[in-house]
Amino acid sequence: GAVVSQHPSWVICKSGTSVKIECRSLDFQATTMFWYRQFPKQSLMLMATSNEGSKATYEQGVEKDKFLINHASLTLSTLTVTSAHPEDSSFYICSARPVAGGRSEQYFGPGTRLTVT
Amino acid sequence: GQQVMQIPQYQHVQEGEDFTTYCNSSTTLSNIQWYKQRPGGHPVFLIQLVKSGEVKKQKRLTFQFGEAKKNSSLHITATQTTDVGTYFCAGQAAGNKLTFGGGTRVLVKP
Numbered sequence: 001g002a003v004v005s006q007h008p009s010w011v012i013c014k015s016g017t018s019v020k021i022e023c024r025s026l027d028f029q030a031t032t033m034f035w036y037r038q039f040p041k042q043s044l045m046l047m048a049t050s051n052e053g054s055k056a057t058y059e060q061g062v063e064k065d066k067f068l069i070n071h072a073s074l075t076l077s078t079l080t081v082t083s084a085h086p087e088d089s090s091f092y093i094c095s096a097r098p099v100a101g102g103r104s105e106q107y108f109g110p111g112t113r114l115t116v117t
Numbered sequence: 118g119q120q121v122m123q124i125p126q127y128q129h130v131q132e133g134e135d136f137t138t139y140c141n142s143s144t145t146l147s148n149i150q151w152y153k154q155r156p157g158g159h160p161v162f163l164i165q166l167v168k169s170g171e172v173k174k175q176k177r178l179t180f181q182f183g184e185a186k187k188n189s190s191l192h193i194t195a196t197q198t199t200d201v202g203t204y205f206c207a208g209q210a211a212g213n214k215l216t217f218g219g220g221t222r223v224l225v226k227p
Contacts, residue, residue, distance in 0.1 A: 002162075034214065043205065044160065044217045060118075093159055104209055105150055108159045 003027055004096050006109035013084055013116055020080045021112045023094030029074035030096035034106060035067075038091045050077040074099065084116045119144045121208045123218035130196045131226050138221040140189045140206035148209050149182055149189045154220070155202040163204075198225050 003026040013019050023033055031052050036044040048069050049057040056069035068080040077096075081088055091113050095106035120143040130136050140149065148167045152160040164173055166182035166189060173180045179192040189206055203222045207215040 041222070043219045046214055046216075049214055095160075104148060105162045105165050106215065107162060108152075111159045 002098065002107040004094065004107050004109040006094055006112050008112060009110060010113040011115070013114070015085055015116055016083055018080055018082045019084055019114060020078055021092055021094075021114075023077045023079070023096070023109050025075045025096040025098075025107070028096070028107075029099045031074065031099050032097045033071060033077040034095045034097075035069060035077075035079050036093045036095065038093060038111075040091075044093065047079075081114065084114070086116045089114055089116045119208065119210055119216045121206060121216045121218040123206055123221055125221060126219060128221050128223045129226060130200075130223060132196055132198060134196055135192065135194045136196065136223075137190055137192045138204055138206075138223075140191075140208075140218050142187045142208045142210075142216075144187070144208075144210050146186050146208040146210055149186075150207045150209070150215065151180055151189075151191055152205045152207060152217075153202050154205065158202075160205060193223075196223075196225055198227060201225050 005024045007022045033050040035047045038044050046059050047062045050069045050071040052071045058064045071077040091111050093111040095108045097106050122141045124139050128136050150165045151163040154160045164180050169186050170184045171182040177194045181190045203220040205220045206218045209215050
């Protein structure tokens with residue numbers, strides 16, 4: 001149980017284009033999903049908290065107009081990187097927290113490796 | 118804001134030996150969680166500690182939460198090659214989000 005999928009697993013795009021990444025909780029519902037960014041050999045940096053049916057909460061320094069987050073249902077959140085630039089190349093990982101039982105652990109998706117050329 | 122520090126950053130261990138990684142938070146936590154990330158993989162939830170002084174074991178892994186709920190440790194006995202990866206602690210204070218430590222990258226020498 002507690003499986004989270006991400007699509008695509010990797011993507012290469014040209015500078016200036018937009019890329020959408022999907023995060024789905026497959027066997028549980030998640031009111032809250034989180035989007036992280038991870039550079040090689042570094043820790044996970046929280047970008048934003050995605051709440052179903054409401055606006056995402058962005059961490060300081062993360063541009064909300066550049067990283068658009070939509071959490072339309074209890075099993076799906078999307079992150080759109082708009083007007084991507086090479087410095088946006090990174091490993092983007094989502095996680096989801098189960099609704100049931102007041103649990104606080106997070107289950108991570110397999111990540112999306114974005115390369116902007 | 119809340120900061121979580123982990124030491125050591127790297128841990129080279131001889132197969133069969135024990136080691137400990139430590140996690141310290143700048144603020145008191147409601148709970149602390151541990152995750153393992155294999156090379157090329159994503160973080161996998163290991164355990165959550167909630168109570169002051171709590172100790173939990175998972176086979177060769179022993180997790181401890183400090184009395185002040187600001188620090189934690191992970192001790193691995195008889196290290197195996199399957200233990201290779203990066204171990205992250207993540208602290209949760211008030212609110213939803215977790216703050217991750219920098220991780221301890223474990224390399225095992227056979």
